[in-house]
Amino acid sequence: MDVLSDVIATMRAGRPRCAYVRWHGPWGQRFPASIGSAGFQVILQGTCRLVPPSGAPVALGVGDVVFLPHGHGYGLADSPTTPLAEPACDPLDDSDPRACATVGRPGHGAVTVTLCGGYQLDPGRAHPLLDDLPNLIHLPARAGAHTDLQAAVDLLGRELAVPRLGADTLVPALLDMLLLYILRAWFEERPERGPATGWAAALADPAISAALDAIHRAPGQSWSIETLGRRAGLSRAAFSRRFTALVGRSPGTYLTWWRLTVAARTLRESDAPLGEVARRVGYTSEYAFANAFKREFDTAPGRYRRQTAHIPPEQIIPGSRPTPWDEPT
Known part of the structure; x- marks a missing residue:
């Protein structure tokens, strides 16, 4: 990958979770x-305004992402002066995202329609690439820009507005596409915002990007x-x-970390x-792999599997017998 x-x-x-929401002005959440x-x-x-924890509200229009x-918390409202009510809908918590479809305070003002939602991330597996991202990424709609992202938005909007057969499979896949298109658009636009730093600079650097791509596509290869x-x-x-x-x-x-x-x-x-897992990631010795894994995660790989596995314990095949220490290069 x-x-x-x-x-x-x-x-x-x-x-991932999301909801198709119609807001009737005046509204704020x-x-x-x-x-x-x-x-x-x-x-x-x-149109609406996003109210960040600090700083000026951000004006949003059709097509903005x-x-x-x-x-981080934030507010969303039809106007910067509209009070923000406590949450009436949270797609990450609601068991049925369609319950959010009619959210909005009673009113006779303009209608705003949004797709809101999010992704659950494991903070214990944080990658520095995401850590380097700013607190808020705003991708305004521009003619001819981010066509792939806009196509994913259109498809997702249609699936949520009028649910049809297969939506339970299509919507999560489209949400994954949306996330990747958002990040791709941000990294591609990054040079326009001035000199890149951190992971943005690493991915923009042909030499370092080539090395990272090699590591990620073949982590088990004997890299030096x-x-x-x-x-x-x-x-x-x-x-x-560099x-x-x-x-x-x-x-x-x-x-080693990756x-x-x-x-x-x-x-x-x-x-x-366990022996096969060790070989997949470049360890020729299960013993060496187990020691390295314990140093990183503070637990043995077998115990980690029992605590976190997404498969029934009775289906887990025991690993091979440990062999002498042999760290990969």
Whole structure:
């Protein structure tokens, strides 16, 4: 998998949720902070104002997309002067997202239609790429811009406005598309906002991006600083310096961390024997893998699987017998 797809697959927890909401003016609602979630708002009809925790309200119009990756609270209202009521609808908590479809304070003013919702993220598996994102990402609608994102918004809006057969499968898939298109649009626009830093700069740097792509597409390969440097087209020393400066970790440290992150996901989502999990992420020794995993997660891989697995315990196949220590390069 590529870097962005990998990050989302690793951090996502549970099914994304959303609702198609018609607001009748005057209206205003507070959306409380939610640790371990990322929220979004898409304006399908009318206009409104997003009220951040600090700073001036943000004017939103048809086609605008707002993404809040860190779960900070905010308000949404038809006017900056409209009081914000306590939540009447929270798609992340409501068991039936369609219950939000008629939310809005009684009124005879203009109608605003929004798609609101969010994604549950596991804070214990936070990736620095998402940590680097700002508290608020606003992607205003512009003619000819973000056509893929707008297409996903249109499809999602239609599925929620008039639910049809297959919606329970289509809507989560469209929400995943929406998230990836939002992040892709933000990273592609990043150079317009001035010099990139952190992960935005790493992904924009052809050399470092090539090395990251190699790690994420084949975490089990016997990568070394030299082989990754050759993939990046740099000398060992130059590659190590640039990678560390942009990513915030040395190549070896990031490679080990990512391998163990992938291993943890594999333990949760499959019944593969521990020896096979170890080999998938570049360890030729189950013993070495178990020790590295325990250092990172403070628990043995077998116990981690029993505590977090998404499969019945009786279906788990025991791993192979441990062998002597053999750390990957």
